[in-house]
Amino acid sequence: MNQENQCPPQTNPFKPEPARIVRTYYLTEDVKFFQVRIADMEKALSFRYKPGQFAMISVLGAGEAPFSISSTPSRPGLLEFCIRKAGVVTDALFRLKENHLIGIRGPYGNGFPIQNMKNHNVLIIMGGIGAAPLRSVLLNCLDNRDQFQKVTLLHGAKRPAEMIFRDEFFDIKDREDLECHLSVDQDDTGEWSENIGVVTTLFPKMEKIDPQQTYALVCGPPVMYKFVLQELLKLKIPRDQILMTLERRMKCGVGKCGHCAIDYIYTCLDGPVFTYWDVLHMRELI
Amino acid sequence: MRIVKLKQKNLNPFLEVISENTELWAPVRKYTDRHVFAQVEDVSQIDVDYTRTILPPRKIFLPPSFNMFTATEKEYKENFSHATKKILFGIHPCDIHGLLIMDQFFNYVFEDPYYTQARNNTLLLGHSCWPDEHCFCKSTRTHIIEEGYDLFFHRLSEDYLVWIGSSKGDDLIRLMPDCFEEKLSDEDIQFYIRLREQRNEAFQTEVNFTAMPDLMELKYNHPLWEKIGTACLACGSCTNVCPTCNCYNVMDHPQLKERGSLIHRDWDTCTLQSYSEVAGGENFREKRSDRLKLWYTHKIQAYISKYGKPGCVGCGRCIATCPVDINVKTVSQALDGKDVDAFWNRLNKGEIK
Numbered sequence: 001m002n003q004e005n006q007c008p009p010q011t012n013p014f015k016p017e018p019a020r021i022v023r024t025y026y027l028t029e030d031v032k033f034f035q036v037r038i039a040d041m042e043k044a045l046s047f048r049y050k051p052g053q054f055a056m057i058s059v060l061g062a063g064e065a066p067f068s069i070s071s072t073p074s075r076p077g078l079l080e081f082c083i084r085k086a087g088v089v090t091d092a093l094f095r096l097k098e099n100h101l102i103g104i105r106g107p108y109g110n111g112f113p114i115q116n117m118k119n120h121n122v123l124i125i126m127g128g129i130g131a132a133p134l135r136s137v138l139l140n141c142l143d144n145r146d147q148f149q150k151v152t153l154l155h156g157a158k159r160p161a162e163m164i165f166r167d168e169f170f171d172i173k174d175r176e177d178l179e180c181h182l183s184v185d186q187d188d189t190g191e192w193s194e195n196i197g198v199v200t201t202l203f204p205k206m207e208k209i210d211p212q213q214t215y216a217l218v219c220g221p222p223v224m225y226k227f228v229l230q231e232l233l234k235l236k237i238p239r240d241q242i243l244m245t246l247e248r249r250m251k252c253g254v255g256k257c258g259h260c261a262i263d264y265i266y267t268c269l270d271g272p273v274f275t276y277w278d279v280l281h282m283r284e285l286i
Numbered sequence: 287m288r289i290v291k292l293k294q295k296n297l298n299p300f301l302e303v304i305s306e307n308t309e310l311w312a313p314v315r316k317y318t319d320r321h322v323f324a325q326v327e328d329v330s331q332i333d334v335d336y337t338r339t340i341l342p343p344r345k346i347f348l349p350p351s352f353n354m355f356t357a358t359e360k361e362y363k364e365n366f367s368h369a370t371k372k373i374l375f376g377i378h379p380c381d382i383h384g385l386l387i388m389d390q391f392f393n394y395v396f397e398d399p400y401y402t403q404a405r406n407n408t409l410l411l412g413h414s415c416w417p418d419e420h421c422f423c424k425s426t427r428t429h430i431i432e433e434g435y436d437l438f439f440h441r442l443s444e445d446y447l448v449w450i451g452s453s454k455g456d457d458l459i460r461l462m463p464d465c466f467e468e469k470l471s472d473e474d475i476q477f478y479i480r481l482r483e484q485r486n487e488a489f490q491t492e493v494n495f496t497a498m499p500d501l502m503e504l505k506y507n508h509p510l511w512e513k514i515g516t517a518c519l520a521c522g523s524c525t526n527v528c529p530t531c532n533c534y535n536v537m538d539h540p541q542l543k544e545r546g547s548l549i550h551r552d553w554d555t556c557t558l559q560s561y562s563e564v565a566g567g568e569n570f571r572e573k574r575s576d577r578l579k580l581w582y583t584h585k586i587q588a589y590i591s592k593y594g595k596p597g598c599v600g601c602g603r604c605i606a607t608c609p610v611d612i613n614v615k616t617v618s619q620a621l622d623g624k625d626v627d628a629f630w631n632r633l634n635k636g637e638i639k
C-alpha cells in the first residue's frame with residue numbers, strides 16, 4: 001500500500017487521549033466522582049475549557065459517551081467528572097479503579113457564557129446529576145469571586161444520601177460571599193439540619209436580587225425544570241438570562257454524527273447550554 | 287478553464303494509463319439493470335450508460351463500515367486504510383454537487399480527517415448524463431457543474447469534450463498528450479450546445495424548494511406527517527441512498543486475543559427508532575413521523591438556512607428507492623398543498639388494504 005496514504009492527519013478530533021484515573025469514589029449510591037489526569041503532561045496543562053463544556057470519555061471495550069466537566073478551569077491540570085451509572089459505558093467506568101487508563105477528548109460544546117455573566121448576580125439551581133456542569137460554574141465563580149455580584153446556590157435532592165457533593169457544599173455553605181440553600185424532599189436520617197421540601201421551597205428563603213442583573217442557571221431532572229422555571233419567571237428574570245443544558249444522544253461531539261440534532265441545531269456544537277428563550281423556540285422539545 | 291477533445295475510442299486506453307498505479311473506481315452494471323460504483327480491475331467493466339448508482343459516491347469516502355482506530359489502553363492508533371489513492375471516473379454532476387455539500391459539512395467547525403483524507407486522495411472524473419423520470423437536478427440547479435472536478439467528460443456523438451478543472455486533471459491529460467486535441471471545431475461546439483438544450487428539456491420532474499423553509503415551519507403539525515409516519519417502514523433505505531446523508535454510529539468491538547478493540551464507524555439512519563434514544567431508554571423521537579420530520583427539516587430547511595442551498599441535489603435516488611413513495615418530491619408537493627399520487631397517500635385514503 002502507498003505510504004503516503006498512511007500518514008495521519010495533523011489533528012484528529014476523534015482521537016481519545018489516554019488519561020489516568022487519579023481518584024474515584026462514590027458520591028451517592030449510583031453516582032461516582034472521577035478525578036482524571038491526561039497522561040501527556042503538556043496536553044494535560046494545555047487542556048482549556050469553559051464551565052458547561054463536556055468531554056467524550058471512552059472505556060476500552062465498552063465505548064464512548066459525553067460527560068460534563070465538573071471541575072473548574074481556574075484549577076488546571078486535573079479534570080473532574082461526576083457520573084451516574086446508566087448503561088454500557090458507565091458500568092464499565094464504575095468498574096475501573098484508580099490508576100486505570102481511559103480515553104478522553106474535548107472540550108466540546110458552547111459552555112456557559114461566563115463573559116456575559118461577569119458583574120451580574122449568578123443564581124445556580126441544581127438537582128440530581130445536574131450538579132455535574134453547575135459545580136464547575138460555582139467553583140469558577142468562587143475562585144474569581146470579585147468578577148461576579150451575588151452568588152447563590154440552591155440545591156435539592158430526594159434524600160440526604162442522594163445529595164451529590166453534599167460534603168463539599170456543607171463545607172462552603174457558610175462562606176460569607178455565597179448564599180447557599182440545601183434541601184431534601186424527605187429526611188429519612190433524622191439528622192438533616194437544612195431545609196426539607198422540594199427545591200422550589202427554597203425560593204422564599206432567598207435574599208432579594210435585581211432580576212435584570214441576574215443570570216439563573218438550571219440543571220436537573222426534567223420534573224425540576226417545570227417548577228423552577230415558573231419561580232424564575234415570577235422573579236422576573238429575563239428569559240434569555242435563564243440558562244439550561246440539554247441532554248441528547250451524542251456519538252461524536254463535533255457536529256458530524258448527526259445524533260444530537262434538534263431541528264436545525266446540533267446540541268454538541270450549538271449547545272449543550274441554551275437560554276430558556278432558545279428552548280421555547282425549539283419545536284422538537286418535549 | 288481549458289477544454290480539449292478526446293475520441294471516444296481513446297477513453298478506455300486513457301483510463302488504463304492513468305490508473306496504472308492508482309485504484310480506479312467507476313460505474314459498473316449489477317443485477318441486469320442496476321449500477322454501482324465499484325473498483326474496476328479491467329476498464330471494459332465500466333458502463334457509462336447509467337442514470338444513478340444504488341449507493342451514492344460518498345460510500346467511497348466514508349465506507350458503510352470502517353475501522354477508525356485499533357485501540358489498546360495506551361493508544362488509539364488511527365487507521366486510514368480506506369483513504370487510498372483513487373480515481374473516481376463517471377460521476378454525474380448531481381453527485382459531484384453532493385460531494386461539495388459533504389465537503390462543507392465535514393469541514394464545518396471541526397475537520398473530519400477520515401472524510402478529508404479520502405477526499406484529498408481521490409481525483410474526480412465526471413461524466414455527462416441524461417435524465418430519467420425521477421431526476422430533478424435542474425430544479426435544484428445541480429444539473430451542471432462548474433467546479434469540484436478534476437476532469438469532466440461531455441459525450442458528443444463520437445468524441446468527448448473534456449473540461450480540465452484542476453492542475454491534477456491537467457497532469458492526467460499530459461500522460462497521453464497525443465490523444466487530446468486542443469482545437470475544437472465549430473460543429474463540436476454547436477453540437478454540445480444543442481445537446482445541452484435538449485437535455486434541459488428532457489427533465490420530466492420538477493420540484494420547487496423555494497417555499498419549503500416557510501412551509502416546513504407553517505405545516506410542522508400538519509396531519510401530513512402522521513400520514514407518512516404510518517406508511518414508513520423505518521427501513522432506512524432513503525438515508526442510505528442519499529448523497530448528502532452523513533449520520534453514523536461508533537462501536538467498540540473488543541478483540542479478546544489482542545486485549546484491545548477495533549473502533550468502527552458505521553452508517554446510521556435517523557429513521558430508525560434507536561437513533562435518538564438516550565441512556566435510560568428515553569427517546570425524543572419515538573414516532574416515525576417525528577423522525578421523518580427531522581430528515582425533511584434537515585434536507586429542505588436547515589441546509590437552506592445554514593449553507594444557502596438545500597441538502598438535496600435532485601439525484602432521484604429516494605424517489606426510485608422508497609417502497610412507499612415517501613421522498614422529497616411527494617413530501618414537498620404535499621407540503622405545497624397538492625394531493626399527490628403516492629403509495630402512502632393511497633394507503634391513508636384506504637385505497638390500499
Ligand SMILES: Cc1cc2nc3c(=O)[nH]c(=O)nc-3n(C[C@H](O)[C@H](O)[C@H](O)COP(=O)(O)OP(=O)(O)OC[C@H]3O[C@@H](n4cnc5c(N)ncnc54)[C@H](O)[C@@H]3O)c2cc1C
Nearest residue numbers: 063065066067068083084087088089090132248537538565
Ligand atoms: C452534553 C452531555 C453531558 C452529560 N454529562 C453527564 C454527566 O456529567 N454525568 C452523567 O452521569 N451523565 C452525563 N450525561 C449523560 C451520559 O452521556 C449518559 O448517561 C451516557 O451516555 C450513558 O452511557 P452508557 O453507555 O452507560 O448507557 P447506554 O444506554 O448503555 O448507552 C448509551 C450510549 O452508549 C453507546 N454504546 C453502547 N455500547 C457501545 C459500544 N460497544 N461501543 C460504542 N458505543 C456504545 C450507545 O450506542 C449509546 O449511544 C451527559 C450527556 C450529555 C449529552
Ligand code: SF4
Nearest residue numbers: 518519521522524608
Ligand atoms: S421513508 Fe421510505 S425509504 Fe425511508 S425509512 Fe421510511 S419506508 Fe424506508
Ligand code: SF4
Nearest residue numbers: 528598599601602604
Ligand atoms: S433527498 Fe432524494 S433526490 Fe435529494 S439528494 Fe437525497 S436521495 Fe437524491
Ligand code: FES
Nearest residue numbers: 252253257258268
Ligand atoms: S454529537 Fe455527533 S453531531 Fe452532535
